[in-house]
Amino acid sequence: MADPYDVVILGAGPGGYVAAIRAAQLGLRTACVDSRETLGGTCLNIGCIPSKALLQSSDKFAEAGHRLAEHGVRLGEVALDLAAMMARKDKVVATLTKGVEFLFRKNKVDWLKGRASIAAPGRVVVAGPGGAASEVAATSIVIATGSESTPLPGFDIDEERVVSSTGALALARVPERLVVIGGGYIGLELGSVWQRLGAKVTVVEMLDRVVPGMDREVGRALQRVLARQGIGFALGSKVVDAREAGGALELRLDGTEQQALAADVVLVAIGRRPYADGLGLEALGVARDAQGRIAVDDGFATNVPGIYAIGDVIRGPMLAHKAEEEGIALAERLAGQRPQVDYDAIPAVVYTAPEVASVGKTEEELTAAGAEYRTGKFPFTANPRARCNGDTEGFVKILADAGSDRVLGVHIIGRDAGTMIAEAALAMEFGASAEDIARTCHAHPTLSEAIKEAALAVGGRAIHI
Numbered sequence: 001m002a003d004p005y006d007v008v009i010l011g012a013g014p015g016g017y018v019a020a021i022r023a024a025q026l027g028l029r030t031a032c033v034d035s036r037e038t039l040g041g042t043c044l045n046i047g048c049i050p051s052k053a054l055l056q057s058s059d060k061f062a063e064a065g066h067r068l069a070e071h072g073v074r075l076g077e078v079a080l081d082l083a084a085m086m087a088r089k090d091k092v093v094a095t096l097t098k099g100v101e102f103l104f105r106k107n108k109v110d111w112l113k114g115r116a117s118i119a120a121p122g123r124v125v126v127a128g129p130g131g132a133a134s135e136v137a138a139t140s141i142v143i144a145t146g147s148e149s150t151p152l153p154g155f156d157i158d159e160e161r162v163v164s165s166t167g168a169l170a171l172a173r174v175p176e177r178l179v180v181i182g183g184g185y186i187g188l189e190l191g192s193v194w195q196r197l198g199a200k201v202t203v204v205e206m207l208d209r210v211v212p213g214m215d216r217e218v219g220r221a222l223q224r225v226l227a228r229q230g231i232g233f234a235l236g237s238k239v240v241d242a243r244e245a246g247g248a249l250e251l252r253l254d255g256t257e258q259q260a261l262a263a264d265v266v267l268v269a270i271g272r273r274p275y276a277d278g279l280g281l282e283a284l285g286v287a288r289d290a291q292g293r294i295a296v297d298d299g300f301a302t303n304v305p306g307i308y309a310i311g312d313v314i315r316g317p318m319l320a321h322k323a324e325e326e327g328i329a330l331a332e333r334l335a336g337q338r339p340q341v342d343y344d345a346i347p348a349v350v351y352t353a354p355e356v357a358s359v360g361k362t363e364e365e366l367t368a369a370g371a372e373y374r375t376g377k378f379p380f381t382a383n384p385r386a387r388c389n390g391d392t393e394g395f396v397k398i399l400a401d402a403g404s405d406r407v408l409g410v411h412i413i414g415r416d417a418g419t420m421i422a423e424a425a426l427a428m429e430f431g432a433s434a435e436d437i438a439r440t441c442h443a444h445p446t447l448s449e450a451i452k453e454a455a456l457a458v459g460g461r462a463i464h465i
Contacts, residue, residue: 004137005031007334008124009144010116013041015311015323016144017100022331024107032109033116033126038097042146043320046166049096051189053089055351058196080197117280121306140306140334147272147312154241155268162266174198179251179263181239183210185350187269192352195231202232202261204239211350215362215411222356222413225393274313300330322346345428349418354394357421360409360428372402376457378450380414382465385445391415396454398434405433420448434458
């Protein structure tokens with residue numbers, strides 16, 4: 001074996017590649033193992049980035065066809081060139097994955113192409129594309145292999161008629177009828193893409209609400225908006241089985257009322273599960289929890305000395321930015337620092353139109369905990385910039401401790417909510433009160449003024465409503 005690395009990271013997704021870059025910046029000799037042809041993991045290749053590219057393109061298509069006339073912009077016939085849309089998506093992905101490769105070269109991170117397994121603490125075997133295996137030594141090994149789509153029993157994913165999120169990003173034509181199984185953020189985002197492009201979309205969800213992890217009031221508001229846009233919902237329903245019927249798939253549902261749905265394409269989007277197959281964890285005795293996640297302590301260390309894990313393979317929300325924060329924190333810990341990740345200040349975003357974004361506690365969580373809190377809300381209908389933009393759907397809601405006024409949670413539904421939530425996350429990171437936000441000058445006219453007004457509303461003194 002060659003000279004040992006200080007750190008070898010398994011997986012080049014957002015957690016892995018960010019950890020590798022930060023470790024190298026700190027002077028650690030670093031390698032990252034990944035078997036894809038391009039870096040960036042699921043997020044950059046077949047997840048966050050291509051889906052957002054299609055969301056942007058499909059939103060422009062919908063705007064051109066339906067929302068420009070009121071602005072005095074009149075167009076001729078609006079036609080869809082799906083191949084061009086997909087080509088643009090692929091170009092965006094290629095640009096960003098090549099960017100990660102450049103950053104590896106810039107920071108002197110070695111990219112070891114192949115599939116990794118851990119032979120023993122301090123030893124990683126890399127099986128290359130041609131089948132040849134090599135072994136490298138490392139003082140620390142970091143597992144950052146991410147997650148995969150959770151399968152649904154009875155549905156064989158062929159990525160053509162029954163698709164995962166991967167197949168839904170690359171359909172060759174707009175399906176006439178798309179059934180989405182799962183009302184989480186993946187299903188709603190990809191359902192929105194194809195609904196805007198002309199598909200009749202129905203979302204089937206076992207629970208009585210969409211985006212169940214988010215604030216219930218915000219989830220209800222999002223469902224109403226998406227329903228007005230043309231997406232159908234079958235809530236409190238479970239898919240019992242599917243059969244061929246007249247060249248399509250017929251899904252039988254069991255729920256509050258039994259029904260059948262015909263679909264040309266079915267998207268299975270019931271969630272994601274940790275992916276750590278083939279790493280040799282069982283032989284090493286690396287502990288897992290009941291959900292298959294790798295068990296780690298507060299410093300991301302497993303029960304086997306020298307082996308760590310971050311991102312989707314450990315506890316916590318499966319979010320790219322959560323993995324990035326963990327990757328940076330672990331790299332700095334391995335270099336002798338002691339950073340902490342504030343999990344109460346990690347935002348979550350659903351990139352539909354309007355977007356939904358949240359950080360901190362929901363009202364349901366605070367009520368269940370018996371916390372005393374105050375609520376401040378402000379609608380975008382009363383925000384001047386939203387009126388100018390013609391995007392008045394939604395509101396900002398701030399939850400603050402009744403005694404200290406400290407912000408406990410912020411929930412936004414509206415255009416650009418995913419960008420605005422950063423202010424709330426920063427406020428919570430520094431322990432701000434609603435009064436702190438209310439006393440902060442916000443530029444006028446901007447959408448973020450709605451955050452200031454919601455903070456004022458916590459104290460019962462909103463100005464513009």
